[in-house]
Amino acid sequence: MTLALKHSSPGTRAFGARFRKAPPATTSSGGPVPGTRASGRAAHDVAMLAARGVAYRVGRHTLVEDIDVEVVPGRVTAVLGPNGAGKSSLLNVLTGEASPSAGHMTLNGAPYAAWPREEVARQVAVLPQKSTLSFPFTALEVVMMGRIPHSSGHARDLDIALECLKEAGCAHLAERSFPVLSGGEQQRVQLARVLAQIYSDAAKPLASARYLLLDEPTAALDPAHQQLTLEIARRQAALGLGVLVILHDLNLAARYADHVLLLQNGRCIACGETETVLEDRRLSELYQLPMRVIDHPTRSHKLVVSC
Amino acid sequence: MHARAHVSRKALAVLALLSAAMLVFSTTVGPMSIMWQDSLKVLLGLGSAHGGAHLDTIITSIRLPRAVLGMLVGAALAASGAAIQGLFRNPLADPGLIGVSGGAALAAVAVIVLGSTTLGPLIAWMGPYSLMLAAFAGGFATTLLVARIATSRSGGTSTSTLLLGGIAINIITGSGIGLFTYMADDAQLRTLTFWSMGSLGGAMWEVVLAAGSLIVLALVLLPRLARSLNALLLGESEARHLGIDVNRVKYRVMLLSALAVGAAVAAAGMVGFVGLIVPHLVRMTLGPDHRYLLPASALLGGLFLVVADMLARSLIAPAELPIGLLTSMIGGPFFIALIIVQGRKYRL
Numbered sequence: 137m138t139l140a141l142k143h144s145s146p147g148t149r150a151f152g153a154r155f156r157k158a159p160p161a162t163t164s165s166g167g168p169v170p171g172t173r174a175s176g177r178a179a180h181d182v183a184m185l186a187a188r189g190v191a192y193r194v195g196r197h198t199l200v201e202d203i204d205v206e207v208v209p210g211r212v213t214a215v216l217g218p219n220g221a222g223k224s225s226l227l228n229v230l231t232g233e234a235s236p237s238a239g240h241m242t243l244n245g246a247p248y249a250a251w252p253r254e255e256v257a258r259q260v261a262v263l264p265q266k267s268t269l270s271f272p273f274t275a276l277e278v279v280m281m282g283r284i285p286h287s288s289g290h291a292r293d294l295d296i297a298l299e300c301l302k303e304a305g306c307a308h309l310a311e312r313s314f315p316v317l318s319g320g321e322q323q324r325v326q327l328a329r330v331l332a333q334i335y336s337d338a339a340k341p342l343a344s345a346r347y348l349l350l351d352e353p354t355a356a357l358d359p360a361h362q363q364l365t366l367e368i369a370r371r372q373a374a375l376g377l378g379v380l381v382i383l384h385d386l387n388l389a390a391r392y393a394d395h396v397l398l399l400q401n402g403r404c405i406a407c408g409e410t411e412t413v414l415e416d417r418r419l420s421e422l423y424q425l426p427m428r429v430i431d432h433p434t435r436s437h438k439l440v441v442s443c
Numbered sequence: 444m445h446a447r448a449h450v451s452r453k454a455l456a457v458l459a460l461l462s463a464a465m466l467v468f469s470t471t472v473g474p475m476s477i478m479w480q481d482s483l484k485v486l487l488g489l490g491s492a493h494g495g496a497h498l499d500t501i502i503t504s505i506r507l508p509r510a511v512l513g514m515l516v517g518a519a520l521a522a523s524g525a526a527i528q529g530l531f532r533n534p535l536a537d538p539g540l541i542g543v544s545g546g547a548a549l550a551a552v553a554v555i556v557l558g559s560t561t562l563g564p565l566i567a568w569m570g571p572y573s574l575m576l577a578a579f580a581g582g583f584a585t586t587l588l589v590a591r592i593a594t595s596r597s598g599g600t601s602t603s604t605l606l607l608g609g610i611a612i613n614i615i616t617g618s619g620i621g622l623f624t625y626m627a628d629d630a631q632l633r634t635l636t637f638w639s640m641g642s643l644g645g646a647m648w649e650v651v652l653a654a655g656s657l658i659v660l661a662l663v664l665l666p667r668l669a670r671s672l673n674a675l676l677l678g679e680s681e682a683r684h685l686g687i688d689v690n691r692v693k694y695r696v697m698l699l700s701a702l703a704v705g706a707a708v709a710a711a712g713m714v715g716f717v718g719l720i721v722p723h724l725v726r727m728t729l730g731p732d733h734r735y736l737l738p739a740s741a742l743l744g745g746l747f748l749v750v751a752d753m754l755a756r757s758l759i760a761p762a763e764l765p766i767g768l769l770t771s772m773i774g775g776p777f778f779i780a781l782i783i784v785q786g787r788k789y790r791l
Contacts, residue, residue, distance in 0.1 A: 264681060271532070273673075281685065
């Protein structure tokens with residue numbers, strides 16, 4: 137979260153940043169790795185949040201089946217798919233909220249379940265779709281809660297919280313009461329909270345890779361703030377965070393995501409680099425709607441239009 | 444946060460001083476008027492009151508234990524009210540609502556009515572602790588039962604089913620209390636009536652000590668859950684994502700609340716609405732941060748009940764108003780106002 141990055145507007149952002157690889161020296165050094173049973177596969181998954189062949193079933197219903205996901209530092213991965221495709225279920229599995237019925241998950245090289253929950257909280261932050269906080273905390277107090285997993289001291293936490301509020305574009309809301317903010321403002325304050333949770337000093341390399349999981353972060357936002365939110369996600373990825381974001385807007389994915397995971401009926405039907413996955417026939421069949429993927433008139437990414 | 448935390452710390456200091464002052468002042472109020480200077484002198488052990496040694500006895504054996512019990516019971520009800528409201532993310536939740544008070548009351552009534560018969564010797568041996576531990580066990584058992592009813596197959600607990608479960612449990616405990624009341628003899632009936640309206644009249648040092656040990660234990664342990672309760676207000680999955688063991692926190696809040704409420708109910712009977720009014724007032728002035736809300740509620744709750752008891756003793760002197768009636772008279776309209784003003788906001 138350096139100042140130089142903070143004020144880069146969409147127009148001036150270096151295009152190369154989209155393809156910036158994870159800074160390997162700083163993120164793959166790995167923190168304390170719990171559990172000693174390191175299989176060959178787990179070693180391969182160092183410095184990423186990975187799910188291999190996960191399924192999630194409730195009763196006879198299969199919500200998610202045989203999915204591989206990698207959330208890699210420095211990369212923004214978008215999860216797309218029609219309603220009921222299993223996007224939220226997949227996120228619940230990735231966040232540990234639901235335990236997978238099959239498959240296994242690793243976090244920074246160790247089985248997910250082997251990490252103590254406080255350790256997970258220091259490495260993985262989740263932005264929920266909707267906030268239910270109805271008690272009159274101020275926005276700053278809400279962001280300070282993001283520091284609960286850390287023991288960095290009140291003064292330091294306050295600095296971080298203020299910086300994250302600024303990063304999320306809501307420094308002016310710091311002393312306002314959270315429940316009376318608008319939906320969009322609440323969402324940005326919550327974003328500041330999760331940023332504070334996995335905050336990393338620009339000056340100091342991360343002890344272990346960290347991840348940001350966003351559940352439809354743009355749902356309550358106007359187009360300008362949708363862009364702003366995904367700009368922040370991109371910026372955090374550039375700083376070494378692994379970002380996974382559930383989106384409905386294909387064009388937001390086309391513009392901001394490095395990788396795309398397409399879900400249909402709980403299964404992954406395509407996964408890979410954004411340019412290759414977003415393709416006319418595939419999208420038209422998935423959404424049952426004729427679609428074309430064309431070049432953006434002024435920018436270097438693609439544009440999805442229905443026709 | 445900085446400013447509010449600063450104000451909160453000051454408010455805690457002021458409340459502590461006020462409580463100490465009120466403790467002294469309350470020993471001066473009663474049929475026998477005593478100068479506050481005399482009270483202070485006796486309480487500090489610096490000498491005896493002008494007018495005779497019987498005044499010393501009134502201060503140390505009658506009025507002081509009563510004031511201390513008032514403070515303990517008020518603190519217990521207000522702090523556990525605050526904690527339970529945090530747990531259910533609903534500022535209108537009250538220890539009575541999820542069945543803690545109901546279960547505690549049923550167990551206590553059972554001990555009062557059955558005490559003279561089957562369990563007589565045991566109860567005599569345990570003294571005031573028998574009623575307290577029974578009330579605690581009853582409160583905790585019903586809380587666990589409600590939580591069990593409300594826990595879904597996937598392991599999560601939903602607030603609405605929990606509250607509905609609490610209502611159901613309250614119906615059952617209510618009928619149980621009715622049954623024991625029906626069975627009670629005349630002497631027991633008087634105790635039950637006295638007790639069901641709430642009173643600090645039974646304050647002897649023996650009772651104060653027993654209730655105090657349990658209540659202080661709960662009040663010391665509850666604030667250690669303050670940050671977790673703050674995170675719980677964000678939502679259960681949000682709290683889990685912040686690394687909090689949500690089920691363990693819930694279980695502990697229920698256990699400690701049942702302990703405090705059980706001891707309070709056993710010592711002073713049913714004193715309603717303290718757990719609703721006091722945390723609400725604190726939240727309005729200091730904000731919802733449990734690190735300050737819990738201790739401030741405890742102090743203000745104690746203060747509130749001591750003042751209410753002074754009123755109860757002096758309003759219709761020489762007779763005495765049951766304190767539970769008084770708090771309900773204040774609390775009922777307060778509750779209605781709260782529902783009207785806040786109900787929609789908190790999506791009840």
